[in-house]
Amino acid sequence: MNRRNILIFDSGVGGLSVFKEIVQRLPYENYIYLFDNEAYPYGELAPETLISRTCTLVQQMMQRKTIDIVVIACNTASTIVLPHLRQQIDIPVVGVVPAIKPASLLSKTAVGLIATPATITRQYTHDLIRNFATDKEVKLIGDSRLVEMAEQKLRNESVDLQELEHILSPIKGEVDVAVLGCTHFPLIREEISLVLGKNVELVDSGEAIARRVDSLLEIKHGLSSQGTLEAFSSAPPFEEEALNKALRQLCFTPVQLLPIQDASDH
Numbered sequence: 001m002n003r004r005n006i007l008i009f010d011s012g013v014g015g016l017s018v019f020k021e022i023v024q025r026l027p028y029e030n031y032i033y034l035f036d037n038e039a040y041p042y043g044e045l046a047p048e049t050l051i052s053r054t055c056t057l058v059q060q061m062m063q064r065k066t067i068d069i070v071v072i073a074c075n076t077a078s079t080i081v082l083p084h085l086r087q088q089i090d091i092p093v094v095g096v097v098p099a100i101k102p103a104s105l106l107s108k109t110a111v112g113l114i115a116t117p118a119t120i121t122r123q124y125t126h127d128l129i130r131n132f133a134t135d136k137e138v139k140l141i142g143d144s145r146l147v148e149m150a151e152q153k154l155r156n157e158s159v160d161l162q163e164l165e166h167i168l169s170p171i172k173g174e175v176d177v178a179v180l181g182c183t184h185f186p187l188i189r190e191e192i193s194l195v196l197g198k199n200v201e202l203v204d205s206g207e208a209i210a211r212r213v214d215s216l217l218e219i220k221h222g223l224s225s226q227g228t229l230e231a232f233s234s235a236p237p238f239e240e241e242a243l244n245k246a247l248r249q250l251c252f253t254p255v256q257l258l259p260i261q262d263a264s265d266h
Contacts, residue, residue, distance in 0.1 A: 014184030015073030115181030
């Protein structure tokens with residue numbers, strides 16, 4: 001009847017969109033949310049820095065806590081780090097990749113991929129397009145400003161719809177399905193939908209990731225009370241208010257972000 005300990009890792013609050021989907025599917029497990037906000041945003045890091053920081057921080061947390069599964073809730077990190085991290089630890093690691101395959105199946109005309117510049121340029125992303133969207137045109141938008149907008153929204157700052165419309169203008173009226181290719185972007189799903197229009201279906205990977213975590217853990221216990229949540233950050237916790245706003249929506253009690261040794265010390 002033991003609860004499983006699920007580690008969610010991201011550079012900021014974007015991973016909360018994935019966390020939300022996992023909690024809704026597996027509400028009785030224990031969760032550890034780890035921010036590497038010292039290095040936010042990840043989309044601007046060199047690949048070797050991203051690999052080093054992610055692997056170091058995850059292993060540091062595994063030394064402090066018994067972890068059953070790791071979820072890298074960041075598209076940028078997932079496209080680079082997963083093979084390296086899987087070689088270093090002996091528990092399942094689940095990553096997030098742009099939902100190109102389901103989007104291409106839904107689309108009747110063309111698909112838009114909205115992501116960070118780092119994700120747009122990764123060979124992994126272009127392999128997904130080549131393998132799963134051969135019969136569809138895929139239009140790419142890579143912009144880190146959307147990440148900042150999502151973080152601002154969780155800090156109760158308004159999203160500039162005119163600026164958002166300018167960013168999304170290359171795909172407005174050109175696609176019928178748009179992929180939210182960064183875990184931050186579901187946090188501004190409503191605003192993106194307003195800009196692109198109700199006829200554009202928005203797709204992200206959160207639900208698929210939750211199903212994958214569920215299948216790997218093979219949970220069979222009959223617990224009926226919610227598990228615990230602890231949150232850690234690599235720098236002073238500027239996201240604490242935003243984090244707790246989101247947690248209240250998920251019926252978790254507010255948490256205090258605790259420090260973890262900075263990966264730059266290694």
